[in-house]
Amino acid sequence: MTQVASNTGQPFSPDPYVGSTPRAGLGRPAESSPPTRPAVNVGTTERQLSMAGGAALALIGLRMRSLTGLVAFGAGASLIARGYTGHCGVYKALGKSTAVPAEPNAYHKSGIHVSVAYTIAKPRAELFAFWRNFANLPKFMDHVQSVRVTDDKRSHWVVKAPAGRTVEWDAEIINEVPDELIAWRSLGGADVDNAGSVRFVDAPGDRGTEVRVVLDYIPPAGRLGKYVAMLFGEAPEIQIKEDLRRFKRLMETGYPPITDGQPHGQR
Amino acid sequence: MKAVTWHGRHDVRVENVPDPKILQPRDAIVKITSTCICGSDLHLYDGFIPAMRSGDILGHEFMGEVVELGSEVRNLQVGDRVIVPFTICCGSCFFCKRDLWSCCDNTNPKAALAEQAFGQTTAGLFGYSHLTGGYAGGQAQYVRVPYADVGPMKVPDGLSDDKVIFLTDIFPTGYMAAENCNIQPDDTVAIWGAGPVGQFAIKSALMLGAAQVVAIDMVPDRLRMAAEAGAVTIDANDEYVYDKLMDLTAGRGPDSCIDCVGLEASGHTIDAYLDKVKTVMLMATDRAHALRQAINCCRKAGTVSIPGVYGGLVDKMPMGAAMEKGLTFKMGQTHVKKYLPNLMQRIIRGEIDPSFVITHRYKLEDAPMAYDQFVNKRDGCIKVVMNPN
Ligand SMILES: NC(=O)c1ccc[n+]([C@@H]2O[C@H](COP(=O)([O-])OP(=O)(O)OC[C@H]3O[C@@H](n4cnc5c(N)ncnc54)[C@H](O)[C@@H]3O)[C@@H](O)[C@H]2O)c1
Ligand SMILES: [Zn+2]
Ligand SMILES: [Zn+2]
Numbered sequence: 001m002t003q004v005a006s007n008t009g010q011p012f013s014p015d016p017y018v019g020s021t022p023r024a025g026l027g028r029p030a031e032s033s034p035p036t037r038p039a040v041n042v043g044t045t046e047r048q049l050s051m052a053g054g055a056a057l058a059l060i061g062l063r064m065r066s067l068t069g070l071v072a073f074g075a076g077a078s079l080i081a082r083g084y085t086g087h088c089g090v091y092k093a094l095g096k097s098t099a100v101p102a103e104p105n106a107y108h109k110s111g112i113h114v115s116v117a118y119t120i121a122k123p124r125a126e127l128f129a130f131w132r133n134f135a136n137l138p139k140f141m142d143h144v145q146s147v148r149v150t151d152d153k154r155s156h157w158v159v160k161a162p163a164g165r166t167v168e169w170d171a172e173i174i175n176e177v178p179d180e181l182i183a184w185r186s187l188g189g190a191d192v193d194n195a196g197s198v199r200f201v202d203a204p205g206d207r208g209t210e211v212r213v214v215l216d217y218i219p220p221a222g223r224l225g226k227y228v229a230m231l232f233g234e235a236p237e238i239q240i241k242e243d244l245r246r247f248k249r250l251m252e253t254g255y256p257p258i259t260d261g262q263p264h265g266q267r
Numbered sequence: 268m269k270a271v272t273w274h275g276r277h278d279v280r281v282e283n284v285p286d287p288k289i290l291q292p293r294d295a296i297v298k299i300t301s302t303c304i305c306g307s308d309l310h311l312y313d314g315f316i317p318a319m320r321s322g323d324i325l326g327h328e329f330m331g332e333v334v335e336l337g338s339e340v341r342n343l344q345v346g347d348r349v350i351v352p353f354t355i356c357c358g359s360c361f362f363c364k365r366d367l368w369s370c371c372d373n374t375n376p377k378a379a380l381a382e383q384a385f386g387q388t389t390a391g392l393f394g395y396s397h398l399t400g401g402y403a404g405g406q407a408q409y410v411r412v413p414y415a416d417v418g419p420m421k422v423p424d425g426l427s428d429d430k431v432i433f434l435t436d437i438f439p440t441g442y443m444a445a446e447n448c449n450i451q452p453d454d455t456v457a458i459w460g461a462g463p464v465g466q467f468a469i470k471s472a473l474m475l476g477a478a479q480v481v482a483i484d485m486v487p488d489r490l491r492m493a494a495e496a497g498a499v500t501i502d503a504n505d506e507y508v509y510d511k512l513m514d515l516t517a518g519r520g521p522d523s524c525i526d527c528v529g530l531e532a533s534g535h536t537i538d539a540y541l542d543k544v545k546t547v548m549l550m551a552t553d554r555a556h557a558l559r560q561a562i563n564c565c566r567k568a569g570t571v572s573i574p575g576v577y578g579g580l581v582d583k584m585p586m587g588a589a590m591e592k593g594l595t596f597k598m599g600q601t602h603v604k605k606y607l608p609n610l611m612q613r614i615i616r617g618e619i620d621p622s623f624v625i626t627h628r629y630k631l632e633d634a635p636m637a638y639d640q641f642v643n644k645r646d647g648c649i650k651v652v653m654n655p656n
């Protein structure tokens with residue numbers, strides 16, 4: 001558990017793709033490796049409540065027949081889905097489970113674990129090359145302010161935190177298979193221990209490449225930790241998914257679609 | 268510039284707004300010479316489509332002259348006359364590469380919203396709610412066209428606006444609806460709705476070789492236009508649609524049925540009244556009377572093709588009938604760009620003059636009156652074209 005307490009001088013690496021680094025002692029739930037069927041992490045009573053609440057929300061969504069209405073419908077629908085599958089992405093991301101007693105484990109209490117996949121209609125090598133130059137990451141990672149590449153393996157990250165703050169760390173690439181995999185982790189002394197990997201796998205047929213990103217953040221205890229949790233909000237998966245969507249659109253079209261700056265009448 | 272803006276149910280206005288600007292290197296600015304009101308705009312006008320914001324500029328059927336180009340649009344030049352498909356497409360995603368343009372992955376800036384409503388995002392559309400991107404539309408003097416290196420098509424010299432303007436939407440829409448029926452030479456095709464989309468579906472079904480086309484509506488002027496095109500007509504106010512269709516096909520049912528009505532169908536049967544009550548009480552979003560009837564009438568193993576727009580949830584779908592009869596459903600926003608070369612050629616060869624559908628012409632300033640006339644189908648109004656400049 002010492003690794004989890006951070007700032008031990010030890011590199012942190014819970015990532016499933018880092019290869020050589022021993023991961024014992026992190027107490028990672030089995031479901032955190034590449035997702036197969038979602039594991040049940042929502043207790044039975046809560047499942048029933050979710051379904052009832054979901055149905056009610058969905059109905060309210062319909063009655064409002066508006067933007068908020070439709071979104072309420074969507075949220076309702078995902079609550080219903082959660083009731084059916086007994087799986088909640090948000091709980092998983094926050095390491096929370098009401099189905100089994102919570103483990104007394106710092107990682108489970110506050111760690112953020114996200115795994116998102118996206119298909120991009122470009123060859124593996126092209127996507128790999130763009131990502132491998134970490135200085136490109138802020139072009140599509142919304143919360144990353146800058147990444148300065150310091151040598152072949154190392155980089156310095158500055159990440160936006162709420163209230164105009166930033167958090168920073170040095171990272172090193174710990175595993176790399178050309179055109180297939182990049183894994184990195186923060187070095188000892190980071191504001192936020194973290195590790196990540198991206199895998200590039202040929203998609204079926206001529207669909208391009210499946211890009212799978214796994215990220216782990218262990219916010220430190222105290223105020224800064226709270227900032228980091230706020231940074232990712234309630235649904236870190238959604239933020240990372242939006243990052244990946246930006247990556248896809250950048251690679252496929254060169255320019256993301258925008259409407260800011262177009263004319264409109266009186267609002 | 269002047270633009271037609273949406274402010275709520277039955278409230279459109281003509282406002283002075285800033286001119287559009289190039290925002291991306293793949294943008295173009297088009298000065299609009301012709302712009303139309305579509306049946307789809309009526310769903311916005313009647314408040315059936317969510318995610319509209321007060322002040323949104325309407326309009327998705329427009330053409331005009333290129334007046335400004337972003338640095339990466341190399342296939343167009345300032346001064347070119349272009350038609351602009353209503354679906355905005357990137358040209359390089361999985362779907363664009365397969366001619367499935369309205370499913371483009373990359374052009375909806377509000378993708379997360381669309382994903383929540385529909386599971387996946389579809390293409391951005393001009394002037395059609397924030398679910399499809401919130402792009403400013405073309406009922407205006409100028410419009411910004413994103414990804415202008417992909418969508419717009421140059422108009423060959425000598426073709427008037429009237430002949431080509433409907434290539435932006437309703438001609439390809441009627442054509443795709445007919446093509447989706449996989450029409451065989453001896454087929455009967457029944458078409459619900461004889462509005463502009465229905466009219467082009469009728470012409471297209473005949474072009475694709477249907478032996479008999481039946482048009483169903485309750486507006487006499489529209490049925491008259493359908494009859495002129497060569498369709499057998501059924502006035503749904505006077506006749507039992509099912510009985511008449513069975514009579515016309517000696518009990519088999521039409522081989523294909525096309526719903527050119529969409530989510531605001533009217534009718535006098537129990538299901539239609541229930542729909543009306545429910546949508547007024549806000550318990551359902553769409554009124555699907557025509558679609559239900561199409562499913563019921565369609566012959567076994569036939570095709571139901573649905574160009575009519577649905578925005579949300581439909582109650583009481585006869586899935587039993589559809590399943591037991593082994594029907595095929597085909598639908599979607601039109602993949603406009605796929606059809607442009609073929610349909611442009613048909614116009615050049617004189618096989619069709621799409622301007623037959625125009626009944627009224629107005630200045631842009633008259634838009635509020637034109638919407639009111641079109642939605643109420645007054646004075647034989649079938650298609651309105653406006654000239655904003
Ligand atoms: N799929 C696409 O890409 C696409 C493109 C353009 C339009 N559309 C949709 O196509 C539909 C038709 O468009 P339009 O411009 O012709 O609209 P419109 O409103 O002018 O025409 C609809 C017609 O349906 C008739 N109708 C209503 N209830 C009926 C019923 N129960 N049985 C038979 N007829 C009935 C009306 O009298 C009217 O003539 C709309 O839903 C529109 O949104 C879809
Ligand atoms: Zn239209
Ligand atoms: Zn595309």
